[in-house]
């Protein structure tokens with residue numbers, strides 16, 4: 001990754017498109033020529049309020065895509081941006097998904113909730129890569145919080161894309177139940193590569209099931225979420241064991257972090 | 267006869283040291299120990315008389331006082347550290363202005379020509395540690411630290427006394443200053459041995475008239491004094507293999523024993539010369555068209571430090587103490603190839619409940 005002369009300098013980009021995903025979640029297409037890789041994130045800035053780390057959910061010709069859920073100070077302000085406004089950020093930061101490891105193998109992506117924003121880009125990339133079998137499980141709390149509905153048809157036509165809702169809904173004809181149930185039913189090769197992003201308890205539960213299916217921990221990658229301030233390894237907030245999630249991650253091979261990730265309060 | 271450049275060594279009188287100080291003052295903002303509110307504090311110092319000559323600091327867990335002593339550099343290190351000047355408690359990163367809905371950014375990177383006059387072996391090691399954190403082992407070297415650090419002139423002093431909380435010999439960082447200085451002073455019975463560690467150190471010394479070449483007996487006395495200083499400290503634990511031992515003790519119930527005493531006051535992290543953690547705050551004007559982004563020290567003991575999802579990942583104080591100690595003595599080695607503790611003992615002296623990190627390391631890793 002290139003060195004930034006001043007890692008705190010902010011860049012500006014015009015918001016070219018805003019999509020309302022669901023209540024309190026918006027997707028922004030932001031003009032930029034900045035190179036980035038699937039898995040990386042930016043620190044989005046709200047004037048006078050602060051910054052929040054947000055995954056680059058996808059990239060198109062001359063723009064990046066961010067999907068932001070308004071949960072607090074910064075994200076509530078970002079979600080008020082409309083077409084023509086400017087978004088300010090610094091980045092990209094962090095490592096990327098090691099998609100090459102999945103070439104000629106099965107790639108399983110497991111996304112929980114907003115974790116789909118962190119796996120969307122690598123999934124889109126995987127559709128055009130020499131991957132033997134591509135499976136994506138997506139678990140959402142309920143029908144109303146589903147993201148990227150407009151992409152499902154295309155995704156389902158090109159890969160095995162399955163959705164499950166935690167809660168039933170009369171409008172939903174598909175699967176209901178936790179993502180772990182869906183995962184249990186899945187037949188997988190033992191050399192399957194797994195990319196996952198979701199709440200910590202979901203990741204832990206999925207890893208247990210994957211292990212029962214004989215998939216080794218060093219085939220599993222998880223994108224972690226920790227409190228971040230500097231994003232360059234100098235503020236200390238994001239530490240998990242000897243790792244800085246901001247610069248050594250956010251994506252970790254599971255066998256390397258398991259000891260810290262599964263232990264309480266590390 | 268060596269008279270110039272790296273490697274020379276001289277014997278100076280007190281007058282010579284004063285002259286050196288004054289010459290440095292002409293070129294640098296000098297940071298040196300000074301008496302302040304009953305403490306020896308690193309401060310900006312304008313005159314040589316401000317140095318706390320004739321005093322020594324007496325320290326123990328949760329205890330600090332000054333006593334009279336004969337001699338000059340008879341104290342150890344100041345209660346605060348040089349960190350305050352290179353990684354200040356509060357530092358402006360960017361000024362953001364809002365005009366007609368658009369933002370503009372002003373960056374002011376302060377460039378200083380600082381001189382640390384009288385820094386001891388432990389703190390000099392801590393300086394190397396912070397250099398690794400902010401510059402050399404960072405994919406995005408920190409320009410603010412670099413700016414303050416850039417022209418730094420280092421006058422180191424060998425300790426000829428150790429307090430009860432000093433344990434540099436355990437950490438392998440002292441009492442002898444071995445590298446990283448421009449000039450190095452050792453107080454001897456006949457005067458002050460001054461060794462040159464850099465070209466610019468040599469240049470400054472060249473201008474000082476009151477000096478003679480150092481002789482073998484001066485080095486013998488220096489070695490003797492350092493041996494005596496080292497003998498004032500016990501070796502508290504074995505450094506070799508310590509990270510591995512600690513990794514094996516992460517589930518020890520002893521951490522909870524520490525929680526019964528630690529009040530999570532963050533004092534240890536503020537006093538520590540290597541603790542680098544910070545927060546970034548926004549300071550807005552009343553009109554809400556100008557906002558300053560400032561970085562301020564933070565601490566892994568504070569309850570908001572590791573909060574994600576409305577949930578503090580380290581709720582218990584014992585998990586925060588574990589984070590601190592594991593970082594210093596285990597994680598740090600993986601991250602930066604050195605310990606995060608240099609054995610200065612400040613955290614022991616300034617812990618309000620007298621928690622002694624040496625004892626905790628010993629009990630966790632070796633009991």
Ligand SMILES: Cc1cc2nc3c(=O)[nH]c(=O)nc-3n(C[C@H](O)[C@H](O)[C@H](O)COP(=O)(O)OP(=O)(O)OC[C@H]3O[C@@H](n4cnc5c(N)ncnc54)[C@H](O)[C@@H]3O)c2cc1C
Pocket residue numbers: 041050051052053054055056057066067068069070071072073074075076114117118224225226227228250573574575576577
């Ligand atoms: C590498 C990385 C990538 C991320 N990618 C995205 C992304 O693509 N889109 C996105 O919306 N978020 C993403 N996040 C999460 C986002 O950074 C946090 O939600 C952030 O705290 C929001 O900042 P804020 O100032 O708005 O909220 P804050 O004011 O910091 O927090 C508001 C409240 O919500 C809580 N909270 C924090 N995070 C969450 C959360 N994720 N869900 C629910 N409550 C939370 C806080 O504890 C607090 O109580 C990512 C985080 C990381 C570390």
Ligand code: SF4
Pocket residue numbers: 534537538539540541594606607608609610611612613614623
């Ligand atoms: S942990 Fe304590 S003894 Fe070690 S460097 Fe920090 S303040 Fe000094």
Ligand code: SF4
Pocket residue numbers: 527528529530531532533534535567613616617618619620621
């Ligand atoms: S100074 Fe002592 S009481 Fe305060 S946080 Fe540190 S160990 Fe705990």
Ligand code: FES
Pocket residue numbers: 227228229230231232233234235236237238239244245246247
């Ligand atoms: S976010 Fe500051 S160290 Fe990782």
